[in-house]
Amino acid sequence: MSFRSKTLRGGVEVLGEAPVVILSRPQMAENVGTAARAMLNFGVYELRLVAPAFGWPNAKALMAASGANEVLNRMEIFQDLPSALHDIQTLYATTARGRDLTKPVLEAEAAAQAAHQSIADGRRVAYLFGPERTGLENDEVALADAILTIPVNPYFPSLNLAQAVLLASYEWHRQRPDRPLVPSDDKTLPASKADVHRLHEALMVELDEVDFFKTAERRRTFALTIETMLERRSFTTSEIHLFRGIVKELVTGRRRREGAA
Numbered sequence: 001m002s003f004r005s006k007t008l009r010g011g012v013e014v015l016g017e018a019p020v021v022i023l024s025r026p027q028m029a030e031n032v033g034t035a036a037r038a039m040l041n042f043g044v045y046e047l048r049l050v051a052p053a054f055g056w057p058n059a060k061a062l063m064a065a066s067g068a069n070e071v072l073n074r075m076e077i078f079q080d081l082p083s084a085l086h087d088i089q090t091l092y093a094t095t096a097r098g099r100d101l102t103k104p105v106l107e108a109e110a111a112a113q114a115a116h117q118s119i120a121d122g123r124r125v126a127y128l129f130g131p132e133r134t135g136l137e138n139d140e141v142a143l144a145d146a147i148l149t150i151p152v153n154p155y156f157p158s159l160n161l162a163q164a165v166l167l168a169s170y171e172w173h174r175q176r177p178d179r180p181l182v183p184s185d186d187k188t189l190p191a192s193k194a195d196v197h198r199l200h201e202a203l204m205v206e207l208d209e210v211d212f213f214k215t216a217e218r219r220r221t222f223a224l225t226i227e228t229m230l231e232r233r234s235f236t237t238s239e240i241h242l243f244r245g246i247v248k249e250l251v252t253g254r255r256r257r258e259g260a261a
Helices: 029-041 059-064 069-073 108-120 161-174 193-209 216-233 237-260
Strands: 007-009 012-014 020-024 046-050 076-078 090-094 105-107 125-129 146-149
Touching: 020 029, 020 161, 029 046, 029 059, 029 069, 029 161, 046 069, 059 069, 090 108, 090 161, 105 108, 108 125, 108 146, 108 161, 125 161, 193 216, 193 237
Parallel strands: 020 046, 020 125, 046 076, 090 125, 090 146, 105 146
Antiparallel strands: 007 012
16 A cells, blocks of 8 residues: 555545444444544545444434535445454544453554554554443454553543544544554565454364363353454454364364274
């Protein structure tokens, strides 16, 4: 992905590509509209919804967007999160709650700086936001490379969905470099989040086959641990294919031996 020169879109100065904003299971159409408005304020244009709780098109969202039609017109809707991550290689999950998962935690400013470098390296970057009342689930956060947090009053850490989108977009726009960033020396691109998730699902199926987890509680705990391990490794696409081939051959060989016995 090449870095473009400075251009003006919608009155906002843009340098290069922008992150994708993904809203997982949004509950109120108005919040999608105000999130789109906040994105356009700071030159972020690509919005994806995962399993929204309302139909589309939606008049309430259009009214709340206050003219941010460029964002809503190109918006995509997906049935599940892995599908929305089909081309995403770097993912930041926004949450105000503490997590048991071993993930780097970045404030919005640091995440924006890292996002600019990832984009310069040719990666597609996304910010992931959870539903208004409950936020992201642990299995959604497990797909992320890092947790994006916004320092707020610890006694009242709750942010409106559009406010969180606005602050993340603002920091991305504020941290934009004056000139194109130099790509890092590492030329290998990680596999997409969807590819890593499919590997995780394949492993879980085979582990279930041999009753590896023993109990439902162990399965829930280990499923998050395994997915976090896979994400931390930053597999390339070819490595994912190799790993899945290894799993397939191990399973095929075991079944062949069982059949012979």
